[in-house]
Amino acid sequence: MLRQLCTTVCLTxxxxxxxxxxxxxxxxxxxxxxxFRFLLGSEVKTLDPQGTSWLVDFMVxxxxxxxxxxxxxxxxxxxxxxxxxxxxxxxxxxxxxxxxREDAKWSNGDPVLASDFIYxxxxxxxxxxxxxxxxxxxxxxxxxxxxxxxxxxxxNFSKSGKTAEQAWDAAQKRFxxxxxxxxxxxxxxxxxxxxxxxxxxELTAFATFSPVHEASxxxxxxxxxxxxxxxxxxxxxxxLDALVTNGPYTLTQWDFRQRLILDQNPNYWDKASxxxxxxxxxxxxxxxxxxxxYEKGEVDWYPGxxxxxxxxxxxxxxxxxxxxxxxxxxxxxxxxxxxPTIEGKPNPLxxxxxxxxxxxxxxxxxxxxxxxxxxxxxxxxxxxPYALTxxxxxxxxxxxxxxxxxxxxxxxxxxxxxxxxxxxxILMNAGGGHENQAQAIARMWRENLGVEMQLExxxxxxxxxxxxxxxxxxxxxxxxxxxxxxxxxxxxxxSNDGNxxxxxxxxxxxxxxxxxxKTVDHAERAELLREAETILIADQPLxxxxxxxxxxxxxxxxxxGIYPNAWGATRLDRVRVVADEADAAAPAE
Amino acid sequence: xxxLIFWRLLQLPLILTVIFLVTFTLVWILPGSPLDRxxxxxxxxxxxxxMLAQYNLDSPQSFLTGYVRGLAKGDFGPSLQYRGQPVRGIxxxxxxxxxxxxxxxxxxxLFLGTFAGVMGALRPGSPLDSASLxxxxxxxxxxxxxxxxILLVVFAGLLRWVPVGGWTSPVDMILPAITxxxxxxxxxxxxxxxxxxxxxxxxxxxxxxxxxxxxTKALFxxxxxxxxxxxxxxxxxxxxxxxxxSFVVEKVFNIPGIGDYFVKSVQNKDQFLILAIxxxxxxxxxxxxxxxxxxxxxxxPRIEL
Numbered sequence: 022m023l024r025q026l027c028t029t030v031c032l033t034x035x036x037x038x039x040x041x042x043x044x045x046x047x048x049x050x051x052x053x054x055x056x057f058r059f060l061l062g063s064e065v066k067t068l069d070p071q072g073t074s075w076l077v078d079f080m081v082x083x084x085x086x087x088x089x090x091x092x093x094x095x096x097x098x099x100x101x102x103x104x105x106x107x108x109x110x111x112x113x114x115x116x117x118x119x120x121x122r123e124d125a126k127w128s129n130g131d132p133v134l135a136s137d138f139i140y141x142x143x144x145x146x147x148x149x150x151x152x153x154x155x156x157x158x159x160x161x162x163x164x165x166x167x168x169x170x171x172x173x174x175x176x177n178f179s180k181s182g183k184t185a186e187q188a189w190d191a192a193q194k195r196f197x198x199x200x201x202x203x204x205x206x207x208x209x210x211x212x213x214x215x216x217x218x219x220x221x222x223e224l225t226a227f228a229t230f231s232p233v234h235e236a237s238x239x240x241x242x243x244x245x246x247x248x249x250x251x252x253x254x255x256x257x258x259x260x261l262d263a264l265v266t267n268g269p270y271t272l273t274q275w276d277f278r279q280r281l282i283l284d285q286n287p288n289y290w291d292k293a294s295x296x297x298x299x300x301x302x303x304x305x306x307x308x309x310x311x312x313x314x315y316e317k318g319e320v321d322w323y324p325g326x327x328x329x330x331x332x333x334x335x336x337x338x339x340x341x342x343x344x345x346x347x348x349x350x351x352x353x354x355x356x357x358x359x360x361p362t363i364e365g366k367p368n369p370l371x372x373x374x375x376x377x378x379x380x381x382x383x384x385x386x387x388x389x390x391x392x393x394x395x396x397x398x399x400x401x402x403x404x405x406p407y408a409l410t411x412x413x414x415x416x417x418x419x420x421x422x423x424x425x426x427x428x429x430x431x432x433x434x435x436x437x438x439x440x441x442x443x444x445x446x447i448l449m450n451a452g453g454g455h456e457n458q459a460q461a462i463a464r465m466w467r468e469n470l471g472v473e474m475q476l477e478x479x480x481x482x483x484x485x486x487x488x489x490x491x492x493x494x495x496x497x498x499x500x501x502x503x504x505x506x507x508x509x510x511x512x513x514x515x516s517n518d519g520n521x522x523x524x525x526x527x528x529x530x531x532x533x534x535x536x537x538x539k540t541v542d543h544a545e546r547a548e549l550l551r552e553a554e555t556i557l558i559a560d561q562p563l564x565x566x567x568x569x570x571x572x573x574x575x576x577x578x579x580x581x582g583i584y585p586n587a588w589g590a591t592r593l594d595r596v597r598v599v600a601d602e603a604d605a606a607a608p609a610e
Numbered sequence: 611x612x613x614l615i616f617w618r619l620l621q622l623p624l625i626l627t628v629i630f631l632v633t634f635t636l637v638w639i640l641p642g643s644p645l646d647r648x649x650x651x652x653x654x655x656x657x658x659x660x661m662l663a664q665y666n667l668d669s670p671q672s673f674l675t676g677y678v679r680g681l682a683k684g685d686f687g688p689s690l691q692y693r694g695q696p697v698r699g700i701x702x703x704x705x706x707x708x709x710x711x712x713x714x715x716x717x718x719x720l721f722l723g724t725f726a727g728v729m730g731a732l733r734p735g736s737p738l739d740s741a742s743l744x745x746x747x748x749x750x751x752x753x754x755x756x757x758x759x760i761l762l763v764v765f766a767g768l769l770r771w772v773p774v775g776g777w778t779s780p781v782d783m784i785l786p787a788i789t790x791x792x793x794x795x796x797x798x799x800x801x802x803x804x805x806x807x808x809x810x811x812x813x814x815x816x817x818x819x820x821x822x823x824x825x826t827k828a829l830f831x832x833x834x835x836x837x838x839x840x841x842x843x844x845x846x847x848x849x850x851x852x853x854x855x856s857f858v859v860e861k862v863f864n865i866p867g868i869g870d871y872f873v874k875s876v877q878n879k880d881q882f883l884i885l886a887i888x889x890x891x892x893x894x895x896x897x898x899x900x901x902x903x904x905x906x907x908x909x910x911p912r913i914e915l
Contacts (some may be wrong), residue, residue, distance in 0.1 A: 043782075156654040277703055310762065480642075593625075
């Protein structure tokens, strides 16, 4: 009987082992130009430059695709990527012309054309692919109107009596006629904007603005006869043979949720500057597992070490030379609900004096030193003051810890000693370690102002829903900048912005942002934005707490070319792993 | 028996439809939008509206019709969280991994559990019995993430005998299979021990022993077969749950199975993925229970199906 059982079990095991989905091992042998290995803490979901908004995806996409401009990781300056130089800009700041470098080639040897950029960008501006970051293109003349037009066309497709192809042709024609993106010859690309958008250069260095190789991608077109939509199938962006890229690398291997291997693109124009010819990216979700891998020396770089873990606090304080702890372009804050009423009852937080008083009663130094214990930079403004070179955040206008003034302000608003301020809660999502900070802040409010706050912890999707629909009084939040311009922080507080969940509404603030959008002169524009942020800080629809930080591990003596910075700008192709000190002293080629 | 198998298989689609509808309703009324991002960032309203329409999320009717139309083509729809990875692809890649790990874990559980159970029943009160009882107690009380992490830190981190997780060779199976198999092993050991203790003092075993049959033979030839009946009822659901992966074990050992999705798809309200995962799990649960029923009849001819 036991023998029978054993045989059955062993047989099943053997049968299954044959098809148990083992993933391929890393190709053996060192590459000639060196290998750079690193860890990612979450899975790469897609390599479609227009089909994602995840930072990990962008990190790999930036190595596969090269947009018109790139950010120099060391100096953080923009430099030409696929374009041969920075663009020429018309006097009114609305027309940008880029020339693509002559030696820019796709991995299959084809020249990179202006039309490849248009093809890639169209994928975001056409509603078909439902791109997260379509909104980034809406500064281009006609793009937003076109997006809505195509979305309507698709919504009414079944009633239109047209075929998907006919609708597609009509859309192509309309795009050419109405959207301000034109190819002037093979290598010249002209962009016409609605307003002089000072950060357009920044945008064209963003991964969503990458080109897509039209000839290979169009073989994967999916024409949906039912909905009328035309998209490039997701398979294209994982097909090792079909995918054609123009960046420093091509995709060699991708085991979902395990590993990606990228090898040098033989046709990349700037091969000579590369510090390695192979990237081995290990995807490991569990932080203990990641830690062991790094300590064992399996990887050269461990970016994005979770800062909320107690072990990270020890790491930061350890003084180890491979620990790199730096402020990032993001802010952790509490948002106040500014609607006049919440669920039919008058909302005391609609009064800026109450919000300001609450903010004055929070000792941020204590928060970062004794609660988070990581000494993050204390935030007085929404835009991190160190993050931008051409914008000076109005730190001096920010709220400082002053319980006495807070109590006075609260009494002025009609709530002396916190009387009448009841039924308020701090809403937060579970996971991520927000509770300790909320408890500390609730205690500060109770002790300094006499205001009682309940804490409410709920699941993330329910949390988003409550924040979006206004079912909160105080909600925890954080925000990271997308591109290097103050508007990536300030735009969300405009009265009509989709991310303005506080429903903050100050016409003067809206007006200043509108004026800034039309201003060509950089200094003048920065001044307008600064004035807007001063108003924002005075009104305190949000209570900035601290600016977020990032923690990464790499041995600077061995790994060259990683420069921790606020924007996470890294050129993976420039990273060089040296075997010993002698090698490190040798200049890069 | 053929009649039973046929009848049960006929019921399968019906049961699955009911499960599908209940899950769909629950997921639909779950608060939040599947397009919400962890950092709270949202695209402009017109983009968001378009995204909802493109994924058939604008109304329950359009979702259901879209889903059924896709199912007819064997398409489980797109994953909303892992965009660019169709649900079908995610399952096709992850399911074999979870299943083979599950089988390995079951093998571990059966061997360990039977061994500990037999030892306990044959020599009650001996040091071996105490040791096996202690082991089963540990197996039941220690959560996966503790055993997994300890095994990983000791054998992969300190001793470096095995790789730090991953899924490239059978060596990668050892630690996770032990971690995953320990808890069911403990249950099996207790069931076998209890069963054997009863049966070994039964009349027919005493008769067999009196007729000169050795204890080992009596045990393996007659007793164990009957003692396994309760183990079988336990194995059905245990196999289904172990073979559809474990969130914790797969995370700790970095295994690309489907266990992770059970938790994450719900947290992210990834509708297409939740539905597919629930359907896969239900199908396996029903099939394994059927297999167990058939195995009952095989082990004990007195049972009629």
